[in-house]
Amino acid sequence: MTHQAFPRRAWIRRILLAVAAGLLASTVLAAPASAHGAVSDPIARHYGCYQRWPNGPSAQTATEDPMCHQAWQANPGAMWNWNGLLRDGVGGDHQSAVPDGQLCSGGMTANGRYAAFDEPGQWKTVDRPNRFTLNLYDQSSHGADYIHVYVTKQGFDPTTQRPRWSDLELAGQVTNVPTGTTTPVEVNAPGRTGHHIVYTVWQASHLDQSYYFCSDVNFTGGGPTPTPTATPTTQPTPTTSPTGNPNAGCSATYRVISQWSGGFQAEVRVTATSTAITTWTVSWALTSGERVNSAWGATVTTTGTTVSARNAAYNGSLGAGTSTTFGFIGSGTSSTPALTCTTP
DSSP states (O other): OOGGGSOHHHHHHHHHHHHHHHHHHHHHHHSGGGOOEEEEETBBHHHHHHHHOTTOOOHHHHHHOHHHHHHHHHOTHHHHTTTOOEEEOOTTOHHHHSOTTOTTTTTTHHHHTTGGGGSOSOOOOEEEOSEEEEEEEETTOOOEEEEEEEEEOTTOOTTTOOOOGGGEEEEEEEEEEOSOSEEEEEEEOTTOOEEEEEEEEEEESSSSEEEEEEEEEEEOSOOOOOOSSSSOOOOSSOSSOOOSOTTSSEEEEEEEEEEETTEEEEEEEEEEOSSOBSOOEEEEEOOTTOEEEEEESEEEEEETTEEEEEEOTTSSOBOTTOEEEEEEEEESOOOOOOOEEEOO
């Protein structure tokens, strides 16, 4: 379709509507009541579209990320309000509130703002083993009565099908989660290969608010066996090897979760070595052009080109051989840093 198919006045009207939607979204996000959260790893569809393409659709998005390109065109407010995909007053009856075929939009919540995320297609995936740790970014530290994580059954095709409740199997859950910026959930989805949807239901504890997230995963098989506790276990084949004094009490590994033009999301896994620890700090050097913009699961400070990440209140204590993670959003292109983990 060429530009000649639309009168000039119609094109101007579309541009003005998009600008107005952006201004409205920024106003909504400025209100404390709108600051909620989303699944950050494996990143939810709507949050991923915002993180990878914060400036909206372009010729690049059309080529490299066509599903996000369509979603941006359908409703920019879905990305600007990435932390608002929720329903109030569901009372735990999620299947009635969110009909089949509308799981990714939370049952067409917010007057259908997130409808584009129900569409099947070639959504961007991240590789994961069949056992992995999901992280929920709880921006306002609402905590959770529970978080339920489902995975589509083998044979489901996200490129042609919209998920139904009957397509899902429960693969992980936690209950009575205290407030904090990030919450790990161990997920076990045996027998899956290829592209699947990981569907997360987060029941916040501050109000009767229910959040619904679709994440796209390419299952590669295998993965570590989780411990009986809620503490994540060490994943195989880390991006970097542990560095620093092996007797320091902890080690750390680094991996990039996703990258986009001008930015990236990374995760650091901290593991207690031969003895239990009660606190940890991970440090590394930034390369030229790199910058940490926001973080969860740790307090991150930058002095010059050196980054120091200290544990949050809830994840400093680790038993020998057990692990936890923290994540961050960065600017620039991620390097493969040498990490130093200490237990001061």
